[in-house]
Amino acid sequence: DIQMTQSPSSLSASVGERVTITCQANQDIKKYLNWYQQKEGKAPKLLIYGASNLRTGVPSRFSGSGSGTDFSFTISSLQPDDIATYYCQHYHNLPLTFGGGTKVEIK
Amino acid sequence: EVQVFESGGGLVQPGGSLKLSCAASGFAFSSYVMNWVRQTPGKGLEWVSAISAGGDIPYYADSVKGRFTISRDNAKTTLYLQMNSLRADDTAIYYCATSNLWGQGTLVAVSS
Numbered sequence: 001d002i003q004m005t006q007s008p009s010s011l012s013a014s015v016g017e018r019v020t021i022t023c024q025a026n027q028d029i030k031k032y033l034n035w036y037q038q039k040e041g042k043a044p045k046l047l048i049y050g051a052s053n054l055r056t057g058v059p060s061r062f063s064g065s066g067s068g069t070d071f072s073f074t075i076s077s078l079q080p081d082d083i084a085t086y087y088c089q090h091y092h093n094l095p096l097t098f099g100g101g102t103k104v105e106i107k
Numbered sequence: 108e109v110q111v112f113e114s115g116g117g118l119v120q121p122g123g124s125l126k127l128s129c130a131a132s133g134f135a136f137s138s139y140v141m142n143w144v145r146q147t148p149g150k151g152l153e154w155v156s157a158i159s160a161g162g163d164i165p166y167y168a169d170s171v172k173g174r175f176t177i178s179r180d181n182a183k184t185t186l187y188l189q190m191n192s193l194r195a196d197d198t199a200i201y202y203c204a205t206s207n208l209w210g211q212g213t214l215v216a217v218s219s
Contacts, residue, residue: 034206043202043209044152055207087152091206094166096142096154 002027002090006099012107019075021102023088028068032092035064035073038101039084047086048073080106109133111186111203116213123193127213129186129203137161137181143188145199146212155201156188171197193217 003026013019023033031051036044046055048064051071061076075082083106088099115127127143143155156177157166165177176189186203193215200212 043204043211045209046207049206089152094154094157095168096144096157098152098154100151 001095002029002092002097004088004090004097004099006088006102008102009100010103010105012105013078014107015078015080017078017107019078019082019104021073021086021088023066023071023073023099025069025071025090025092029090029092031067032090033064033066033071034089034091035062036087036089037082037084038087044087075104078104078106109208111205111208111210113201113203113210113213116201116215118216118218119193120219121194121217123217124189124191125193125215127188127190127201127203127215129188129210131184131186131203134208136184139205141179141186142204143177143186144202144204144209145197145215146202147199150199153199158186190215 005024007022033051035048037047038044047058047062051066052064063074065072085101085103087101111129111131113129119125138160140157142157145155146152155168155171158177158179162179174192178187195217198217200214202212203210
């Protein structure tokens with residue numbers, strides 16, 4: 001199984017600040033990576049697919065990059081509505097696996 | 108509206124069974140691989156099972172293989188998960204999902 005290591009597990013940043021989350025796979029997953037946002041009590045919502053493709057309707061302050069084993073997810077200017085937990089997930093093969101999540105809070 | 112809606116969760120004793128359903132609408136259900144994913148506070152998000160678009164090829168996580176059975180009825184646009192021999196560590200919110208569409212989840216609690 002492919003293991004996804006996500007860091008940090010939590011972070012606190014000010015409104016307007018740039019936030020970056022990293023995700024590392026233990027084998028090459030090319031660009032088969034999704035990023036999800038999960039707000040409290042809600043289902044995960046897909047933000048980015050194919051490592052760097054922004055889903056239609058998702059604000060442009062969200063972005064993703066990387067390929068192979070190392071990936072990153074960035075919020076260019078943190079907004080109050082971005083308070084959530086973010087997960088990476090590979091879809092290179094089965095079983096699909098998720099990172100442990102990053103809880104983002106406002107400082 | 109494009110959506111999936113899970114049902115069938117509840118409280119069950121260890122060793123018991125439950126069948127989850129996921130009703131889909133607003134998209135070409137029969138063209139999509141469908142998944143069940145579960146979430147617990149302690150273990151995060153865990154993929155459980157998937158089924159091919161035609162319904163002929165199931166896939167399972169090792170943790171549920173031999174106990175859970177995934178199926179689908181494309182005519183009824185509904186996905187199912189039959190869960191047998193349930194254990195305490197199966198307690199979770201179960202989501203029906205494609206990559207870009209998730210339901211609201213249904214809670215399964217396994218406890219005596």
